[in-house]
Amino acid sequence: MALLELTDLRKSFASPDGTILTVIDIPRFQLDARQQIALFGPSGTGKTTFLHLIAGILGADAGRITVAGKPMTGVSEAHRDRARAAHIGYIFQTFNLLQGFTARENVQLGMAFGGQTDHHRADELLRRVGLGHRLDYFPRQLSTGQQQRVAVARALANHPQLVLADEPTGNLDSATSREVLQLIREACRESNAALLLVSHDAAILGSFGETESLADLNQASRATASPAP
Amino acid sequence: MTLLLLVRRSLRQHALSAVVTALTVALAVGLLMSVWMVKRQAHDTFTGQAGGWDAVLGARGSKLQLVLNAIFHLEASPGNVAWDDYLTISSNRAVAAALPLAIGDNYRGFRLVGTLTNLPAVAEFGRNQHLDVENGGRWFEDGYREAVIGSFAARKLALHLGDEFHPYHGLNFDPKNEHQEKYVVVGIAKPSNTPMDRVIWIPLAGLQNMSGHDPSTVSDVSAVLIKLRSPIVGQQLDVLYNRQGNRLTFAWPIAREVAFLFDRFGWFDRVLSLIAWLVAVVASGSILASIYNSMSARRRELAILRALGARRQTVFSAIVTEAAAVAVLGLLPGYAFYFAIVGTAAAIIRAQTGVVLDAMAWDPVLVWAPLALVGLSALAGVIPAIKAYRVDVAGGLAPES
Structure with missing residues (x-):
């Protein structure tokens, strides 16, 4: 059974002029446990929305998503929150670290909502991403590469089975991008977590064995806006 | 967490x-x-500052004013009580103790209160606590110009044992109204945390006979503090003085009069x-x-x-x-x-x-x-x-x- 499985997923938004814009229309997608796949596509093709739907941050209009056998559609928001905290790690393009918290606390918060906070594991993860000497640093005291490393440690904090990475190298220079990308892949592999990464930069995806164009998956890319009822 | x-x-x-x-x-x-x-x-x-007293007898007027004057040493006396009236109430079988007070002079704003030498024996504060003087001092004696200073007044006036002072006429300090009489401090009262700490105690006759006072009222007192043998007799005396009589006021019970003030x-x-x-x-x-x-x-x-x-x-x-x-x-x-x-x-x-x-x-x-x-x-x-x-x-x- 696939770790991530989705069928007939649809998501639309109302645009400011009142038209309904379908952003996601994916008939089928799946990801196996420990599999790593990169989806690429230009900006505005629904990459972030796709990940938000999988993570349960957004509710789908139609279709079905299951992560580790747990439904992420047709369930309450609280249920999705619990499932996200328990099974999914999320890495953002802009790191989204909490500025008032140290590196260690940011990682601990990654565990807090899914179960018990394990201080030892938080430190261990930060050491794994090369920040053992920056445990009590605040994000503003870290370089952008280091901040993204904290975000990687946080994403893995709660032993997720699936890590979603949204343009994780978008704010990094090319050398750091390669390092961070390699780190994300290795860390996921060591943690036995599957990785679904989306990026607009096809160049950095070279290291991935499996890459796919979101446009090929997403039929909404070819659809036109329909007027609002 | x-x-x-x-x-x-x-x-x-x-x-x-x-x-x-x-x-x-x-x-x-x-x-x-x-x-x-x-x-x-x-x-x-x-309301708990009655000093062990149950009632105050004074000139016809406001009960509250009587209580404020005799117990709290505030306000002016509504008038005088004749010495015979004091003798009458003090000899009443229902009265356990009666202490006359003469008020009308001050020393630099602190009141002089003339009273009898049994004041420390009958005045109470707290539970069975009586006024006492600090070591080395004693209570005044009748027939002498002697004073015992309340603890707060002594501190504020910087008066010590053996110091002498001239009282001033009236309740408010006016340097022009100095009396000729000179009093000597023979005792400093121990703190009682009551209005008595602000008072300068002197013999009753001393205040009554102070130079410049009206000779026709020399035997009068300002008020009489009363302890009753039983609370029931308070009712009887209330009727006697307040309803049947028209010369005097019997303020009883004291706590109720103070409570009225707070209500006001x-x-x-x-x-x-x-x-x-x-x-x-x-x-x-x-x-x-x-x-x-x-x-x-x-x-x-x-x-x-x-x-x-x-x-x-x-x-x-x-x-x-x-x-x-x-x-x-x-x-x-x-x-x-x-x-x-x-x-x-x-x-x-x-x-x-x-x-x-x-x-x-x-x-x-x-x-x-x-x-x-x-x-x-x-x-x-x-x-x-x-x-x-x-x-x-x-x-x-x-x-x-």
Whole structure:
């Protein structure tokens, strides 16, 4: 059974002029446990929305998503929150670290909502991403590469089975991008977590064995806006 | 644990506004407790300051004025009581003790009260505690120009054993009205924490015969303090003097007369309480405003927490807890405000009346007022918490342009 499985997923938004814009229309997608796949596509093709739907941050209009056998559609928001905290790690393009918290606390918060906070594991993860000497640093005291490393440690904090990475190298220079990308892949592999990464930069995806164009998956890319009822 | 960490860090991030708001809470809680305590303690202390006396007999007039004059050594006497009237009531079988007081002179604003030498034996404060003098001193003797100074008056006037002074005519100090008589201090009374601490005691005849006093009233007294053998006879004497007679006033029971005074000024208590509650509401409002105004800046932070799996209820609770925590921060300085306000009020009240309020005394208000403020603040946090509850996670996570 696939770790991530989705069928007939649809998501639309109302645009400011009142038209309904379908952003996601994916008939089928799946990801196996420990599999790593990169989806690429230009900006505005629904990459972030796709990940938000999988993570349960957004509710789908139609279709079905299951992560580790747990439904992420047709369930309450609280249920999705619990499932996200328990099974999914999320890495953002802009790191989204909490500025008032140290590196260690940011990682601990990654565990807090899914179960018990394990201080030892938080430190261990930060050491794994090369920040053992920056445990009590605040994000503003870290370089952008280091901040993204904290975000990687946080994403893995709660032993997720699936890590979603949204343009994780978008704010990094090319050398750091390669390092961070390699780190994300290795860390996921060591943690036995599957990785679904989306990026607009096809160049950095070279290291991935499996890459796919979101446009090929997403039929909404070819659809036109329909007027609002 | 996570909730506390979130709250602690948020307070640190918004330290300035948190401190300013906490100080507003401190002022509110300090005011609330002070108003309540001063009101309650003043009421209890004043109504319990009868000095062991049950009633006051005086000239026809206001009972309250009589009590204020004879017990609290405030106000002027409504008139005189003839010596025969004193003898009559003191020989009444229902009366356990009667002590005449002559009032009308002062020394630098502190009243001279002429009375009998059995004053320390019959005047009580607290439970069976009698007035006493400090080591080395003694009580005055009849026929001598001797004085015993109340502890507070002695301190304020810097009078010591063996010092001599000339009294001044009238209850208010006027340097032009100095009497010729010279009195010597033979005793300093030990503190009683009652209005008696502000009094200069001299022999009754000394005050009655002071130069310049009206010779026709030389044997009169200002009031007679009375101890009854039984409370029931108070009713009988009340009827005798107040209803059947028309020359004298029998103020009984003393505590009721003082309670009337407090009732008369009840509106003042209510205004003070209203002000204190208004400050409490303003404090809660400022908590609401400061957190609410920070919500836009915290939108991303809240979205991140939600993305990490925090439920809506969790962020809601975090904001409400933060609002309550600001109030909790204000509690310690609130108690400091309280001690400062009550201490100042107690010092003023003691200086004016001799009555001592105890700022350290226990009262449930010291618990319920802070709890009420914390509750009110938590309530104020509900509005920004609703905003946090409704935060758009996907929108909040979007990269800032």
